Amino acid sequence: MSDFFFYGTLRHLPLLQIVLGREDDTLEYEAARLADHGVFQVADTPFPHFAAAAGCNSSGILVRGITDEETARLRFCEGGFDFELRPVSVALEDGVSTYASVFFPTTQQAPTSEPWSFDDWARNWSKISVISAREVMAWYGRKTPAEISVSFPGIRRRASAFVAGQKRAPDPEWDLSQDVIVAAHHHPYTKFFSLQEIDVQMRQFDGHMSDVLNRAAILVGEAAVVLPYDPLRDCVMLVEQFRAPVFMAGDPAPWIWEPIAGLLEPGEAAETAVRREALEEAGLTLGRLEPAGEMYSSTGSSTEYLYLFVGFADLGGDVTGMGGTDEGEDIRSKVIGYEELMQGIDAGLYKDMPLVTTALWLARHRERLRTSA
Known part of the structure; x- marks a missing residue:
């Protein structure tokens, strides 16, 4: 098992749990910081760039007990975006130092001089990132990181559309928490568009639940x-x-x-x-x-x-x-x-x-x- 330091979007626990495949609130984590490194805003995107910067202290979280399989999932998620793992020494809140693995960018990402704000990202972009991660990680073991990176712009467009759709007015005649049951969600294809399937039951007009039915849709945005x-x-x-x-x-x-x-x-x-x-x-x-x-x-x-x-x-x-x-x-x-x-x-x-x-x-x-x- 390994310890990881996360300074960017993966500090958002719902996102990290999806990437790790551990959505059961069992993560062991604590606040930490890395000296002489900064997290900067990438121009024209909501994403951060991580780089050495004398005098800066980058805040984040230290997550303990990451398994080899979870490390492979992290590599899959980050590998398509030109990140690599490096060992570093991070400081905990009590001043104790410990070693952890950190994803560093390997290519220039046009960062600005402005510090990246985790709070601003969480407020404005975290929902889209969580939905995107679900589609990305559905392809773990079936596609390479490079293949997913090609599809990622479309994945984010679809996630943004999903978040926008959730804001539309609900139908007062139906309660989705009671009237629709999704037994399984399949991802047979993704590229510019995505084809997804669900095994679903829905409440019928006579009040009974339907049989489990397989339904498919082209996800566009x-x-x-x-x-x-x-x-x-x-x-x-x-x-x-x-x-x-x-x-x-x-x-x-x-x-x-x-x-x-x-x-x-x-x-x-x-x-x-x-x-x-x-x-x-x-x-x-x-x-x-x-x-x-x-x-x-x-x-x-x-x-x-x-x-x-x-x-x-x-x-x-x-x-x-x-x-x-x-x-x-x-x-x-x-x-x-x-x-x-x-x-x-x-x-x-x-x-x-x-x-x-x-x-x-x-x-x-x-x-x-x-x-x-």
């Missing part, structure tokens, strides 16, 4: 969608790109016209996301945003939750062209008049649900938007 609209010219911008799921469905027309859309990053507001996506996909700067609803895109198969907007934009001049990011996107845009858009909707030309939904919202509110422009 939250997405923001915007239909750019020029109220002066009465026209909209659409973007087109190849959609692999449409091709995989056997459809001979997998290049789909859509509004501008993208997944929310953890902690990102939907309004910020659509402005970012408009610049990336179409080089377009949006003005006023009109919320056009929020909803699940396909409740029978996907967890994706959409925030819909109609965004004011100047669509005059040469605003169409090619767009995309370094993620393999290949996008072109076009501007069409409102009447042409609605004719296409009525003729079934457009197959994208967010486009049809935002177009119908625009039809209902168009006169108000044109008057207030």
Whole structure:
């Protein structure tokens, strides 16, 4: 068995217990500090960077009795993020020194000079990190740390969406603690998206619990969608790109016209996301945003939750062209008049649900938007 000193996010006991696979409150720990080392904020992330710093004392916890299997789990969790174990001498609160293992970063992480705040992280990011850790550790023994690190951005997006979903209003007719029982949770696939299964019982409308049923869902995250609209010219911008799921469905027309859309990053507001996506996909700067609803895109198969907007934009001049990011996107845009858009909707030309939904919202509110422009 070994003793470990944790200075960063793993000081959060619910997170550490998930990583260790020991969620039974049996951890033996105490406050400790490491001299001449500091914990600094990594730029543009909620994560800490640990480095030698003369005169600094980094606070943390010393956890005793970590088994070899738990050490392997820690290596799996931290290994994909370029950390390695080193022995150090840490001081306990009573002044006694003892040796412990510490994870040190092996690559530069663009730290700032600002100290990292564990309390701020715990308040703002710990829930997302706990949910992320559950998915990460579900792959222990099945994937390498490097494979998980590739999937980690998507894992964090899904965790952020889960935390956001928990904040939505509950249904007063049902009590999830009594009316839904999850017997098992399976993780058969993860990459950009995740496929998960549960063995579940739910209360039926006659009051009895159902048999144990296996149900699956594609875990996506939250997405923001915007239909750019020029109220002066009465026209909209659409973007087109190849959609692999449409091709995989056997459809001979997998290049789909859509509004501008993208997944929310953890902690990102939907309004910020659509402005970012408009610049990336179409080089377009949006003005006023009109919320056009929020909803699940396909409740029978996907967890994706959409925030819909109609965004004011100047669509005059040469605003169409090619767009995309370094993620393999290949996008072109076009501007069409409102009447042409609605004719296409009525003729079934457009197959994208967010486009049809935002177009119908625009039809209902168009006169108000044109008057207030």
